[in-house]
Amino acid sequence: MAAVxxxxxxxxxxxxxxxWYGRRTPHWREPLTVxxxxxxxxxxxxxxxxxxxxxxxxxxxxxxxxxxxxxxxSRRP
Ligand code: SF4
Numbered sequence: 001m002a003a004v005x006x007x008x009x010x011x012x013x014x015x016x017x018x019x020w021y022g023r024r025t026p027h028w029r030e031p032l033t034v035x036x037x038x039x040x041x042x043x044x045x046x047x048x049x050x051x052x053x054x055x056x057x058x059x060x061x062x063x064x065x066x067x068x069x070x071x072x073x074s075r076r077p
Contacts (some may be wrong), residue, residue, distance in 0.1 A: 015063040036060035
């Protein structure tokens with residue numbers, strides 16, 4: 001988990017990685033538009049207010065300053 005006093009100063013990719021709702025998958029078929037691929041995996045958000053609307057067409061820049069950010073305490077592999 002990133003330890004920064006100003007949450008807005010954390011890069012969106014790091015917020016996504018540290019967020020309980022942040023997920024990634026190696027399985028994606030859609031043509032890329034706003035999606036973010038990191039290490040060959042598509043990043044997406046499972047928050048119930050976000051996923052039903054954008055699904056896998058998720059732009060990680062949404063994580064910057066997101067009010068729904070929920071830090072988790074263990075690193076996923
Ligand atoms: S958009 Fe918000 S809730 Fe979704 S992964 Fe990013 S920080 Fe978490």
